[in-house]
Amino acid sequence: MAGALTTQTQYETVIGLEVHVQLKTQTKLFCACSTQFGVEQNQNTCPICLGMPGVLPVLNRQAVEYGILAGLALNCGIALITKFDRKQYFYPDLPKGYQISQYDLPVCHDGYLEIMGQKIRILRAHLEEDAGKLVHAGAAGLAGSTHSLVDLNRAGVPLLEIVSQPDMRSSEQARLYAETLRNIVRYLGVCDGNLEEGSMRVEANVSIRPLGSETYGTKTELKNMNSFRSIQKAIDYEVARQTELIDSGERVIQESRLWNEATGTTASMRSKEEAHDYRYFPDPDLRPLEISPEWVERIRQAMPELPLQRLNRLQEEFGLSEYDASVLVELKELGDFFDEAVEHTSHYKALTNWLMGDITAYLKNNHKNLEDTRLTPKNLALMVQMVDSNQISSAIAKKILPDLIETGTAPDMLVKEKGLIQNSDESQIQQICQQVIVENAEEVAAFRSGKEKLFGFFVGQVMKASRGTANPEVVNRLMRELLKG
Ligand SMILES: [Zn+2]
Incomplete structure (x- = not known):
């Protein structure tokens, strides 16, 4: 149509966060190995967390209680029956070939946190075991390494994954949500909440859509943000990147992207698996867990x-x-x-x-x-x-x-x-004041002829001479009297 104006499309940012918090239990989620950080590689391992055949996992009660406690603090409902499922995938830091997680019956569901006056809904919080760690060795850094080593100390350490709904609308709100969550788990004593050391890991699902649209745009998943500041920066970068793509007629690809703190950019990591790729099924070695209302109530009563x-x-x-x-x-x-x-x-x-x-x-x-x-x-x-x-x-x-x-x-x-007790002795202070006046005749003359600003100088000299011990009130009063002349 003639005269039609093309206006710049306004977009709305849509953010959901998935936060893994490492639960501060003494032992791992399904075995009696210690969770202590910083010990020798593979010291905290046993046939269960090494994924040997024929072993049986035993659920850590403390981890479940921490999960329930966190869920209650996040205004979640607690499941009456929860269960554990196998999430199949292959990676060298996962010797079993599957991770024990929770699929359709998470321990906590439907909570919320209030951030910037808005309720951010929490879809679920579920328990799962952590994987091990690959150490890329041989030369400096990943790029130049000649081989990788596997450390399984972390394998089997309990995690609570807290998944929000895509309710956040700005990077600032997302950062505040993560900070609030960190504070809550720290107050509860269930997690250190240390992003740098990885005891709390935040992933952001970010998409944009035309303002007023009801349908969601294609989202990307951002990883590797090691501080609250970088969460906000990574989202800002990603929103700008998606806006540019869409404005130039291209499409956003659903994928995981790694935040690079040094360059301030995100880079594609891999295309995101769909849920069914993992072939979840109930772990036959673990019975569904019944959670009685009395148990939940006892935990609620003990909430700090x-x-x-x-x-x-x-x-x-x-x-x-x-x-x-x-x-x-x-x-x-x-x-x-x-x-x-x-x-x-x-x-x-x-x-x-x-x-x-x-x-x-x-x-x-x-x-x-x-x-x-x-x-x-x-x-x-x-x-x-x-x-x-x-x-x-x-x-x-x-x-x-x-x-x-x-x-x-x-x-x-x-x-x-240190001989620093405050001295309020008027005769002693008067003596010091007089001394200062004698030693600074020029300034005294200037003060008396109207340079009132110099008063602070005299007080400062007295304080210095008394090594800061003279009572400033007394100094002020006596000095003023003496300077009147
Ligand atoms: Zn173990």
């Missing part, structure tokens, strides 16, 4: 505090702002530390400021976690009390903080050792 509950409690009980509370909730150690410290002081805001400010900065600069230091909640609370009661200035507190963190010495001892 979740991030959202702590967020509300910190605001209600201690009057923290939503922002402060969210920082303490975000990093569980920080919140745990706060909860212990408030037993020793009621200066909640000051405590929070120290934790969010100087302490977080110290940890960042020194690449440490809070639990790797010798700082105790009691010592921090004590220091806050000393500042509040004017025993030390906050400048002194800042000065002794590294020692408090590194040595674990109580703050009152530290201050005594």
Whole structure:
């Protein structure tokens, strides 16, 4: 038609996440081998997890309880009967030739998480065993390696795979969903949630469709994102790539794509198998598992505090702002530390400021976690009390903080050792002030002729001369009087 305008198509992003969390059990999912990380290759193996013929798997009760606990925290229904299925595929890190997973009766189903004010539905969460690991050896990296070695320590370690519905509409929402999930499993104590070490692995199914369309576009599956930031970046890249393809009249191919952190791009890995390729069937060695409502109820009763509950409690009980509370909730150690410290002081805001400010900065600069230091909640609370009661200035507190963190010495001892107790003795401070005035005649003259800004300079000189111990309030007052002349 003449005069018709071609307008740029607007697309909507559709994202679903599949998250594997490694459950923190002592032993593997179907044998008594240890799950300990970082031991010698193939040390944690036995005929069962090596996939020898004629052996029988025995289900780990703790893994099932962790799965149920996570499911309850994700608002899921818990199956009354669940079962285990064999997922057949061949790969050198899978000696059995199949992985024991759950196909049509997962332990958890139909939950949700609320992210950015929107319910993200969770389709299912099921238990499965991890595969082993290939170590590409001989030369530097995969490309130049001459051979591969198999390490089966990880084979049989329990995983919970949490599958969302394609309900997310932005990369930011997907990142927040993954972060929220990580926090929940860490609060539950069922998983470390460490993306870099692989104890939590996130895969994103990403597609785009014209805005307003009801049908989904062809999706690609993104893998190999080792941080929350890279989840967001990989999705952004993929959305741009798909948009360009479709706008230029091409088609998106359904496939798995690997995120490359160095280049900031995704690359095709293999075309995605359909579910039936795996030829799932019930594992004949494992009976279906009945889960009684009483068992679920016992697990529900023992549920620890979740991030959202702590967020509300910190605001209600201690009057923290939503922002402060969210920082303490975000990093569980920080919140745990706060909860212990408030037993020793009621200066909640000051405590929070120290934790969010100087302490977080110290940890960042020194690449440490809070639990790797010798700082105790009691010592921090004590220091806050000393500042509040004017025993030390906050400048002194800042000065002794590294020692408090590194040595674990109580703050009152530290201050005594270093002779840093705050001095409020007026005659002594007056003496120092007078000394500073005598030594800085030029500045005094300038101040008296109207250069008021110099006042800070005089106070600074007094603080320096007293090695920071002079009570700043007293210094301010006396200095002002003396400078009047
Ligand atoms: Zn084993």
